[in-house]
Amino acid sequence: MKLAFVTPELDPLVRKTPLAELARVLPRALSQTGNEVRIFLPASEGLDLTNLPPLEPLGVVSVTSGESSTSFSIRKTTLEGMVVYVFGHPVMFKDRQPYGNDEGPYRDNGKRYAAFSRAVLASLPIVDFAPDVLHCFDWTTGLVPVIREVEYAERQPDHPAAKAGVYFHITNLAMQGSFERDLLAQIALPHSLFQRVDGIELGGKVSFLKAGCEFSTILGTNSIGHARRIQEQDRGYGLEETFRRRSKELVGIPTGVDYKTWNPEEDTLLAQSYGAADKNLNGKRRCKVALQQQLSLEKAPRSPLVALLGRFDTDNGFDLVAEQLTSILEHGFEVVLMGAGRPDMHERLKTLETSFPGRCRLIEGYYNNTAHAILGAADLLLFPSHYAAGSAQCAIAMRYGVVPIVYSGSGLEDYVLDFGTNQRTGTGFHFKNYTGEGLLAGVDEARKLYKDQAAWNTLVRRCLRQDFSWQAIAAEYVKAYRRVTRRIRPREKSA
Numbered sequence: 001m002k003l004a005f006v007t008p009e010l011d012p013l014v015r016k017t018p019l020a021e022l023a024r025v026l027p028r029a030l031s032q033t034g035n036e037v038r039i040f041l042p043a044s045e046g047l048d049l050t051n052l053p054p055l056e057p058l059g060v061v062s063v064t065s066g067e068s069s070t071s072f073s074i075r076k077t078t079l080e081g082m083v084v085y086v087f088g089h090p091v092m093f094k095d096r097q098p099y100g101n102d103e104g105p106y107r108d109n110g111k112r113y114a115a116f117s118r119a120v121l122a123s124l125p126i127v128d129f130a131p132d133v134l135h136c137f138d139w140t141t142g143l144v145p146v147i148r149e150v151e152y153a154e155r156q157p158d159h160p161a162a163k164a165g166v167y168f169h170i171t172n173l174a175m176q177g178s179f180e181r182d183l184l185a186q187i188a189l190p191h192s193l194f195q196r197v198d199g200i201e202l203g204g205k206v207s208f209l210k211a212g213c214e215f216s217t218i219l220g221t222n223s224i225g226h227a228r229r230i231q232e233q234d235r236g237y238g239l240e241e242t243f244r245r246r247s248k249e250l251v252g253i254p255t256g257v258d259y260k261t262w263n264p265e266e267d268t269l270l271a272q273s274y275g276a277a278d279k280n281l282n283g284k285r286r287c288k289v290a291l292q293q294q295l296s297l298e299k300a301p302r303s304p305l306v307a308l309l310g311r312f313d314t315d316n317g318f319d320l321v322a323e324q325l326t327s328i329l330e331h332g333f334e335v336v337l338m339g340a341g342r343p344d345m346h347e348r349l350k351t352l353e354t355s356f357p358g359r360c361r362l363i364e365g366y367y368n369n370t371a372h373a374i375l376g377a378a379d380l381l382l383f384p385s386h387y388a389a390g391s392a393q394c395a396i397a398m399r400y401g402v403v404p405i406v407y408s409g410s411g412l413e414d415y416v417l418d419f420g421t422n423q424r425t426g427t428g429f430h431f432k433n434y435t436g437e438g439l440l441a442g443v444d445e446a447r448k449l450y451k452d453q454a455a456w457n458t459l460v461r462r463c464l465r466q467d468f469s470w471q472a473i474a475a476e477y478v479k480a481y482r483r484v485t486r487r488i489r490p491r492e493k494s495a
Contacts, residue, residue, distance in 0.1 A: 001035045001036070001132050001133065001478065001481055001485075002035070002036045002038075002129070002130065002131045002132045002133075003027070003030060003035055003036065003037050003038070003131060003132065003133050003135055003481070004038050004039075004040060004120075004124075004129065004131035004133070004134050004135065004164070005023060005026075005027050005037065005038070005039045005040065005135045005137075006040045006117075006120050006134060006135070006136045006137065006141045006144055007019065007023040007039065007040070007041060007137045007140075007141070008041075008042060008044070008098040008099070008113075008137070008138075008140040008141070009023055009041075009098055010023045010024055010039060010041050010079070010084065011023070011024045012024075012048055012050070013041065013047055013048055013049065013052075013079070013084070013086075014041065014044050014046065014047055014048070014098060016097065016098050016099065017172075018171075018392075019137055019138065019171055019172075021258070022137075022171065022255065023039070023137060024079070024080075025256065025258045025470055026256070026470065026473075026474070026477070027039055027082055027135075028080050028081075028082065028470070029256065029470035029471060029473065029474040030474050030477060030478070031080075031081060031082050032471070032474075033471070033474050033475070033478070035478070037082050037083075038082070038083045038084075038085065038127070038129050038131070039079070039082055039083070039084045039085065040085050040087065040120045040123075041084060041085065041086055041087065042086075042087050042088075042089070042092075042093045042098070042116050043075075043086045043087060043088040043089075043093055043094065044093050044096060044097055044098045045093075045094070045095050045096050045097050046097070047086070049077065052077050052078070052079060053077050053078055054077070055075035055076065055077050055086060056075060056076045056077070057073070057074075057075050058074040058075060058076050058085070058126065058127060059073075059074055059126050060072065060073055060074065061074055061087075061119050061122050061123045061126055062122075063115055063118035063119050063122055064118075064188060065111065065114060065115055065118070065186065065187045065188050070089070070092075070115055071089075072087045072088060072089050072115075072116070072119040072123075073087070073088040073089075074086070074087060074088075074123055074126060074127065075088065076127075085123070085127055087116060087119055087120070087123075089115070089116075092108070092111070092112045092115060092116070093112065093116075098140070099140075109140075109177065109179075110177070110179040110183045110186075110187065110206070110208070111183070111186060111187060113139075113140045113141070113142075113143065113177070113208065114143050114147075114183075114187035114189075115187075116140075117141060117143040117144045117147055118143075118147055118151075120144065121144065121147055121148055121151075121152065121161040122161075124159070124160040124161055125159070125160060129160070130160035130163065130164070131160065131164045132164060132165070132481065132484075132485050133164060133165050133166070133167055133481045133484050133485065134148070134161075134164050134165070134166045134167070135166075135167045135169060136166060136167070136168050136169060136212060136216070137169050137171065138169070138170065138171055138172055138175065138209065138212075139175055139176055139177030139207075139208040139209040139212070140177065140208070141168075141212065142168070142177060142207075142208035142209050142210070142211040142212030142213075143187075143189075143208055143211055143212075144166060144212070145166040145168060145211070145212055145215035145216045145217070146189070146193065146200065146211045146212075146215045147189075148161050148162070148164070148166060148215075149215055150189070150190070150193070163488075164488070165217035165218070165484035165485055165487065165488035166212075166215070166216040166217050166218075166484070167216065167217065167218050167219075167220060167477075167480060167481060167484050168212040168213060168216030168218070168219040168220070169219075169220055169221075170209070170212075170213070170219065170220065170221045170222075171221075171222060173209070173221075173230065173236065173237040173239070173387060174237060174315060174387070175209075176202070176207050176208065176209040176210070176237065176238075177207065177208030177209055178202065178203070178205040178206065178207050178208075179205060179206045179208075180205060180206070181194055181201075181204070181205065181206055183206050184206060193211075194206065198214050198242075198245070199211075199214060200214065202238055202239070203238060209239070210239060210242060213239060213242050213243070213246065214242060214246075216249075217249070217483075217484045217487050217488050218249050218250075218251060218480055218483050218484045218487070219246065219249060219250055219251075220250070220251040220252065220253055220480060221250075221251075221252050221411075222252070222253065222254060222255045222411075223252045223254060223411040223412065223413070223414045223415075224252035224253075224254075224413075224414050225252065225411045225412070225413040225414055226252055226387070226410075226411025227243075227250050227251060227252030228252075229409065229411055230243050231243045231244045231247060231250075235387075249483075249487070251480050251483075252414070253473060253476045253477060253480065254392075254395070254414045254415060254468060254473060254476075255392040255395070255468075255473070256392065256395075256468050256469055256470035256471075256472070256473035256474075257392055257395045257396050257399060257468045257469065257470070258470060259399070259469055259470075262372075262396045262399055262400070263399065264283075264284075264375075264376060264399065264400050264401070264464075267372055267376065269369050269372035269373060269376075270283075270287050270372060270373065270376040271286050271287045271289075271290035271291075271373075271376070272286045272287060272290075274287070274376075274401070275464060276461050276464035276465045279457075279461075280457070281401065281457055281460060281461075284376065284377075284400075284401050284460070285301065287373070287376035287377045288301070288305060288376075288377040288378075288379075289301070290373070290377065291305075291336070291373055291374065291376070291377035292305075292334075292377070294373070295336065295361045296358065296361075297334050297336075297358055297359065297361060298334065298358040298359060300334065303332055303333065303334050303359075304332075304333050304334070304379045304380055304446070304447060304450045305333070305334045305335075305336065305377060305378050305379045305380070306328065306333050306334065306335045306336070306378065306379070306380045306381075306382050306443075307335075307336050307337075307338075307374050307375065307378035307380070307381050307382070307397075307402065308321060308335070308336070308337045308338075308339070308381075308382045308383075309337075309338050309339060309366070309371060309374065309381075309393065310339045310393070311339050311340055311341055312337070312339050312340065312341025312342070312345045312346070312349070313341055313342070313345075315385070315386075315387075316384070316385045317383075317384030317385045317386055317407065317434075317439075318341065318345070318384070320384050320434070320435070320436050320438075320439045321382065321384055321439070322345070322348065323436035323439075324436045324437075324439055324440045324443075325349075325352055325360075326352065326355075327440055328440070328443055329352070329356045329359055329360055331443070331444070331447060332447075333359070333443075333447070334359050334360070335359065335360045335361070336360075336361050336363070336374055336378070337349060337360075337361070337362050337363065338362075338363040338365075338366060338367070338370060338371065338374060339363075339364075339365070339366060340364065340365055340366065346362070346364060349362045350362060375396065375397055375400040375402055376400055378397070378400075378402045379402065379403065379450065379460075380402065380403050380404075380405060380443075380446055381393070381394065381397040381402045381403070381404045381405065382405050382443070383397075383404050383405065383406050383410075383412070384405075384406070384407055384431075384439055385406075385407065385410055386407060386409075386410060386434060387410060387411060392415075392468070394406060394412055394415045394416050394428070395415050395466065395468040397463075398415070398416075398427060398428075398463035398464070398466045399463075399464065399466065399468075400464075401460040401461070401463055401464045402463070403427070403428050403429070403446065403459060403460065403463060404416045404427075404428035404429070405428060405429045405430075405431065405439075405442045405443060405446055406428060406429075406430060406431075407430070407431055407434055407438075407439075408430035408431065408432050409434065415427075415468070416428035416430070418430040419445075419449070419459065420445060426459070426462075427459070427462055427463050427466060428463075429442050429445050429446050430442065431443075
C-alpha cells in the first residue's frame with residue numbers, strides 16, 4: 001500500500017510536541033511491513049538534518065489562495081529508509097516554528113497551513129507519487145481532505161490527489177485551529193463550506209480540526225475507549241455531534257511504543273538492565289537506589305517512588321496533583337516531577353521541594369536521558385489527564401515496570417486495565433471521580449497493594465510483559481487503510 005504522511009513535525013528534524021515521535025515511528029513500522037511510505041513536512045525553524053543525507057532539490061510547486069499565489073520549494077532526503085519531502089517557504093515557514101512563539105500562536109497560521117496543504121496535494125505529480133491513503137495529523141492538516149475533495153475529486157478526477165483517501169488522525173482534540181470566517185476568502189474556499197452542518201464551522205469560526213473530521217474518509221483517535229467517549233455530551237470539545245454522525249467511520253487504534261528506544265533489558269541509560277524474567281526485580285531496585293542517590297532523595301526502599309512527567313497544566317490534570325501533592329508526600333511517598341509549566345506553578349513546586357527535603361524533587365524541563373532513569377527507578381506513574389488517549393507514556397512506563405494511576409474516563413483503558421476491577425488482569429489503577437479526592441483515593445489504593453511485596457511484584461512483572469510494539473499496532477492501521485480505500489470511490493460519487 002502507498003502511504004503519504006502529512007505532518008507539521010517529524011523527529012528528529014523538527015520536534016515541538018510528542019506528535020514528532022509518532023510521525024516517525026508509525027510510518028517506520030508501516031514501511032518495515034512492506035508498505036511504501038513518503039512523508040511530507042514543512043521546513044520550520046531549526047530544521048535539523050544531522051546525520052541525514054543532504055537535501056536533494058526536486059522542483060517548485062505553486063499554489064493559489066484567493067487573489068494571490070505563492071510557491072514552495074520541494075527537497076528530498078531519507079530517514080530510516082523512508083523518503084521525506086521538505087517543503088520550504090521563505091516567509092510562512094522559514095525562521096518560524098511550527099505553531100507559534102513565546103507570544104502565542106502565529107496570527108497567520110490559517111494561511112500558512114492552508115498553503116502547505118495545497119502544496120502537498122499539488123506536489124504529488126512532481127514527486128511522482130500516487131498514494132492510496134493520505135495520513136494527516138491534527139488541525140494543521142485538517143484542510144487536506146477539504147481541498148482534496150473540492151479542488152481535485154470534483155474538478156480533477158484523474159489527479160493522484162483525487163484518487164487517494166484520507167485517514168485523519170486526531171492526537172489532540174483541544175488544539176483545533178480556529179480562525180475568523182473571513183479567512184475563507186483569503187484561502188480561496190467557498191463560504192458554502194462554512195454554512196453546512198457537516199462543514200468546517202464550529203462555534204462561529206473556521207475550525208481546521210472539524211474540517212479534517214468532516215471531510216476525511218476515515219477518522220481515528222489513539223484509543224478505542226476514547227473513540228467511544230468523544231461521542232458523549234461534553235466529551236468531544238464541541239465535536240460530539242460530528243463524531244456521533246460519523247461513528248461508522250471513527251476508529252480507535254492505540255499508540256505503539258518504540259521498543260528499540262524504550263527497553264529496560266537493553267537500556268544503557270539505566271544503572272542496571274532488567275526485565276520480566278527478573279523474578280525478584282533486583283535490577284529495578286538498583287535503579288531506584290541509583291536515582292535516589294542522584295537526586296539526593298531518601299534511601300527508602302519501601303517507600304513507593306512516584307513519577308510525574310509532562311506539562312504541569314490543567315489539560316494534563318496537574319491541578320488535581322497540585323491540590324493533593326502535600327497529602328501524597330505526607331502518606332510516605334517519594335515524588336519526582338519533570339516537565340514545564342507556568343512560573344507560578346514551578347514556584348509552588350519548589351516550595352514543596354523545600355518543605356519535604358529528600359522526598360520531593362522537581363526537574364524543570366524535559367530531558368530524555370533523565371526520563372529513562374526516572375522510569376527505571378519509579379514504582380508508580382501518576383498520569384491524571386482528563387483526556388489522554390494520544391499518549392503512549394503509560395505504555396512506555398509499563399515496559400519499565402512502572403504501574404500507572406489514571407483517570408477512568410481518560411480514554412487510556414486500552415493501555416491500563418484497572419487492578420481494582422480485575423486483580424488477575426489489571427495493570428494499573430483507575431480513579432473514578434475527576435477530583436482531588438478521587439485522585440488521592442487512586443493513589444491510596446496503590447499504596448495499600450505496595451505493602452504486599454509479593455502481590456506488587458506480580459503486578460509489576462505483568463506490566464513488564466505488556467506488548468504495545470509498533471509492529472502489532474501497524475497491522476491495525478493497515479486494516480483501517482483498507483477501509484479508506486474501500487470507501488473513497490462511493491464518497492466521491494455522492495459529493
